[in-house]
Amino acid sequence: GENVEQHPSTLSVQEGDSAVIKCTYSDSASNYFPWYKQELGKRPQLIIDIRSNVGEKKDQRIAVTLNKTAKHFSLHITETQPEDSAVYFCAASRSGSARQLTFGSGTQLTVLP
Amino acid sequence: DAGVIQSPRHEVTEMGQEVTLRCKPISGHDYLFWYRQTMMRGLELLIYFNNNVPIDDSGMPEDRFSAKMPNASFSTLKIQPSEPRDSAVYFCASSPLGLAGGRTGELFFGEGSRLTVL
Helix, strand or coil: CCCEEEECCEEEEECCCCEEEEEEECCCCCCEEEEEEECCCCCCEEEEEEECCCCEEEECCEEEEEECCCCEEEEEECCCCHHHCEEEEEEEECCCCCCCCEECCCEEEEEEC | CCCCEEECCEEEECCCCCEEEEEECCCCCCEEEEEEEECCCEEEEEEEEECCEEEECCCCCCCCEEEEEEECCEEEEEECCCCHHHCEEEEEEEECCCCCCCCCCCCEECCCEEEEEC
């Protein structure tokens, strides 16, 4: 089955700096890669996703890049703000959708004011 | 829409007792998922349904776990008998059917049910 590894497990940045979280996946057939944000004590929520037919996608301060050859994808957050502090999960699926997602272990991002 | 609704939010029980977690998905969503979240294992998919039919239950850890979806607006996850290692947050999520474009692959999670088995 799919295996998704996520790094780093914890990340601290100063407000205004950029943050990068990286994930690798094992199944070359995976074609859908979402990122979820989970604030403390809350539910995970989708923040951005990318499919294998594109290499990059951007939504305001958030961007995701995908390298299918190397089987890795990354989340980039620019101009970080304290409200970006949360646990971020990457995931991968070969179904092209939310079916059978395999999640990474999560990254605790702390934005220091 | 009120979103995915789960109950109870918190459950504390003793080893050996039966536990039933409940979920009401977002109306119109074709898929329903049960996930378990622990510090050690992260978010794990237990089972998912499509149009009330279980599709993949390969993530269900043992026969002590069972899930049902008797209709489009209700699902249960039952643990019988419960054990301390079942302590976790159990999330229900629903998703609309869709394979192309936009955010149609999105999982909409409930608030979760925090289970503690003593």
